[in-house]
């Protein structure tokens with residue numbers, strides 16, 4: 601792939617022509633934040649936290665999907681960019697439980713987020729779904745980044761156990777016909793848990809420890825479950 605030249609924050613850089621603006625930023629030590637993007641999943645530009653300003657383009661561009669072009673003039677830290685990222689974080693914080701989203705908590709500090717910017721925002725409330733031996737789901741922490749759906753599908757596992765359901769504000773991650781996990785095609789591979797940025801998906805053992813169960817009680821419970829399963833096999 602031929603090399604191209606473009607300008608990042610006023611400095612000329614070169615890169616291969618198939619790179620995204622996020623790739624170029626990272627190659628040059630520019631810490632453009634990401635949330636929905638993950639190295640293991642296909643970029644979908646859902647969260648927009650990675651936006652940058654490109655001269656001549658009317659709106660901010662999501663760096664995780666926009667390809668670098670010859671002679672582009674890109675600003676990754678302009679006032680407009682910083683304000684936009686800060687507002688996205690403030691909107692997420694006002695509607696979701698981000699208390700266990702460590703990376704996003706750091707971003708909120710970096711962008712001096714006002715935690716009370718949208719005091720009347722309707723919060724996403726959901727009971728913890730505890731329906732299988734491997735992980736629990738707490739969708740009051742889910743920011744709909746889609747990473748879990750992607751690794752469950754073509755990006756890794758091809759099991760298609762979970763997907764988006766509902767529309768608009770009601771959109772959430774769910775199973776077909778709202779089935780419990782053991783009644784879906786889920787193979788309990790744990791890849792969805794591994795890519796979740798907010799702990800909306802959490803290993804069951806961690807959840808039980810946080811609920812006050814001891815390691816010994818969890819182990820006794822798991823042994824009992826395995827014995828019942830073997831008896832029924």
Ligand code: SF4
Nearest residue numbers: 742743745746748796
């Ligand atoms: S459950 Fe986690 S990985 Fe899945 S969409 Fe929500 S935040 Fe993203």
Ligand code: FES
Nearest residue numbers: 645647648650664
């Ligand atoms: S990280 Fe680029 S849009 Fe979410």
